[in-house]
Amino acid sequence: MSRPLRVLSIAHAAVSREAGRLRYAPFGGRTDLDVHLVVPRRWHQFGRAIDADPPDDPGIRVHVLPTWLPKAGPMGWYLHIYPGLRGLIRTLRPDVVHLWEEPWSFVALQASLLRGPAGMVLEVDQNILKRLPPPFEAIRRFTLARTAHVLARSPDATAVVRAGGYAGAVTPIGYGVDTRTFRPRTESGPSDVLRLGYVGRLVVEKGLDDVLDAMARSRVPTRLAIMGEGPHAPHLRRRIAELGLERSVTFAPWAAPAEVARFFHACDAVVLATRTTGAVREQFGRVIIEAQACGVPVIGSTCGAIPSVVGPGGWIVPESDPEAMARLLERIAADPGERSARGRAGLRNVAERFTYEAVADALAQAWLAAASAVSPSNERLTPGAFCAGNQD
Template identity: 30%
Template structure:
């Protein structure tokens, strides 16, 4: 009989992300609580582009949607969560959110009251410490979190170090991705497929094509990416997404025929964009201030690009080096010249790197591989 797992996370309001749940359902009698279908904009697109009930007939788990009460992803509560915990017995309750998130403490309260026999776990991405008074307050929050969990899954190595610094035992912490990648729709394109995909995107068929997709913000290193490509010959750059730098990119596009800005797309269309590319670049750089303190926590698009057989380069920021796992693919963040040098090396001979990265994705980053890592760790905690 499979252990009962209650997983609480707004992440699975996205249809593509629920493929991980399908894999996790092979290991657990799984109930997932996520958010109700919402009417809002996500990356410049209606949220309905990212979520639907199309997967309902084939789910290996139970999905329960609850309304959110609160403004942001860390300041909301789920209406009716207590009723879910009253309804049946669970062996494990696991929340995917940060230590200071309201829903994390809401879930812990109901677990302590109604599911005393269950283990309580948390998945966290946070990989930086805040300066000043915010850091002091969060240090206390972290100690409270580590004191009220049986296990922690950390989305990167820095997150694992952070929770251990605040009281978690190393044996109770697993470093693993939150999500994997679907190899069914992320796979290398043949030359003919790539040409057709480029034509559909309005991109040049024969050019050496560098690309990025995601949020168009300062911390994603887009200025350095444009600067690096500008210093090279016979390179085209395609950027897909929306965000605060969209206006700046449009201005640059007017002066540079080699720069292409594409509108945002829903999850299921992203693989076709990635399969157009010769190189994908995530040039993120850290931000440190009282208003924003951030480094790349994983960069899921990295493993999506790698799964598509596209050479994938990343900066030295945050978790990017450990995700890519290839020193030859890493350049110092904020250094456009170093990025241009990496691009030049790939233009000369990028095939071996692409093959290494594809194999890494197939062995470590599929939904099945991520689910198996989570399940093996949780089951050792249940057996302890």
């Protein structure tokens, strides 16, 4: 019997349905794809342990597997592997193996060794080129040499895999946003204070010091609400006291997505002022599209992918430039019409580029291209042609 294209996607980020797994939901309505998803039973990230959501997602088959080395040493999640992966691949015999993992990770090496005749697709975020210590540089080159297609989060991420020896096709891919949770607010009443928000890790690279300095320099009353946790929090509190901003800045811990959406609804603008360092260049900035989906414009820095993701739905200031940000705050505080216009542009930006349907389309195109690249005739396949030409 003919069958649809069988894909095995491996993604630690899909451990939670509230985060990475939602982008697989659109495949539930497709008959040309048989999508299987591997996620870890438990994932450790940023000091938190996340247990996998139940594997009952409609339209796809989720395999919740234990991992080895889930949080080993300073390399974090790059060392984990799935001891049950060999048996699963032998059972499924996938046409494509897709990894939402970096090419130097142990799980990417594991999949490239076990995939058999399946075409391999890598989805990459890393956007800073650096030579990796042994054995990771060798793993990167080994994996990229066996990859049929790359999905890249940014042009910088493409440049990194090219430098690692990859010469094949690349498809751009963004993140998706859950527009059922992050949705436009009802119009809020006028305020005599410009209300800024930040959601994310409290680390020095995120540039919150620059935001505080801009608030202190600005001639308009501004408040900043911070949601998140991290090692830079004590320094930020001291800096707030030094600048006399104790009544202008509030802190809140991590919260569920619905609470984050309500947090955005109380903001006039959201800030993401990341600074470039030797180890950090903003790879995407998911908070940007979550805020924009709520109709809230974003003030972003020039770091990494931020300007491209923000698009017309906000403003860009030079990174590490509090004076430029202070002048922008004064301008937008005086012009609520501009804030509203940028908020509407952000909604369009999300609808055109960052829905889960758009992400699913990019995934499907890459999977089909990878299957075509490893087919005996090396012909470009359509879903219907693949179903007719592959037998169980």
